Amino acid sequence: MTNNVKFIDLFAGIGGxxxxxxxxxxECVFSSEINDHCKETYFANFGERPYGDITKINANDIEDFDVLSAGFPCQPFSISGKQLGFEDxxxxxFFDILRIIKEKQPKVVLLENVKHLIHHDKGNTFKVIINKLEELEYLVSWKVLNASDFGVPQNRERIIIIATKEKTFDFSKLQKKKRVYLKDFLDKDGDFEYLDPSEYTLIDNPTIQKSGLIFAGYRNKKIRKNGVRPNTEHLSRVHKQPNRIYSVEGVHPTLPSQETSGRFYILVDGRVRKLTIDECFRIMGFPETFxxxxxxxxxxxxxxxxxxxxxxxxxxxxxxxxxFIENTQTTRRGKVQVKEELQGDLDSYRRFAVNL
Ligand SMILES: C[S@@+](CC[C@H](N)C(=O)[O-])C[C@H]1O[C@@H](n2cnc3c(N)ncnc32)[C@H](O)[C@@H]1O
Known part of the structure; x- marks a missing residue:
């Protein structure tokens, strides 16, 4: 009943x-992505090469769709929240998302961004986004969600903005899952890159944080000096992100996009090794076949x-x-019933006409 709900995948990346x-x-009816490597990955997995630069795409050329999805790059606006129309x-x-929305009027807009979007440019960026969607007569709701609530062992907070036409999206209905831990998402075997014990320090009695992270130690690289009090080496914030080591008994910190050499270190069975690329994809919930x-x-x-x-x-x-489901059922019920009623009317008219 829902297989004809169509979406478009903007800023598609590798198709999450x-x-x-x-x-x-x-059903996906259109995708756009500018980066050639991402396009290759997308093609290998979905058999479609996304259209390129969104700024060059004419909204009229896009097939009609119901849901617009986009994990768009966060950019500052030179305007403040309350001003003129979306042309600003x-x-x-974001302007390109707006012009596609304006032209195509999808029922639902699903946007994703880093949690920091709320504070970006002293809150102005976020305010502009919400106001511009409202100016296009959408009802907007948003919430910060954490990947660790959805069955993967990663503390990854993202803001989700959902703009809709008839009523606001109710985030409280989302089904959250029990927390899972990194140890159950590891490769069974492989050519793991272990660190030599001389390269790191493990801390005594690491504790689990509310987020599920367990900071277990650090690589013996330069420790920050500025503003760092003596005897605080056991605190994760003293160490730069690529030097931190987390226990697989907890969850993993956010996988950032800037870390191109995969310096994610985990403590597993008393030894420290790098997280593998397959493990990275697994803790984002990608299928093994990707x-x-x-x-x-x-x-x-x-x-x-x-x-x-x-x-x-x-x-x-x-x-x-x-x-869609309630509406689709209503529409279907409407259509089917009306058709049956019409058929009934027609039949009785025919009977009536025969009797004339
Ligand atoms: C935060 S990522 C989104 C990743 C995606 N959600 C996924 O699952 O992989 C933003 C993406 O927007 C793409 N991008 C940036 N500028 C673009 C443009 N002008 N047109 C199309 N895509 C663009 C980047 O290459 C990047 O892959």
């Missing part, structure tokens, strides 16, 4: 949105830029539940 929304039962955002990639066709540095970038697939799946399911 596509995977999650297709799993939820939607011209020159930013084809990784780019050079390793690009793959680290791609997965760090992507989106937690099971989180998108849950969002997709709830979007269908709240905006």
């Amino acid at each position: 949105f596509r995977l999650g929304l297709e799993q939820a039962g939607m 955002t011209r020159g930013t990639l 084809k990784k066709v780019s050079p390793l540095g690009e793959l680290y970038k791609q997965i760090g830029n992507s989106v937690c697939v099971p989180m998108v799946y849950e969002l997709g399911k709830e979007i269908l539940n709240q905006f």
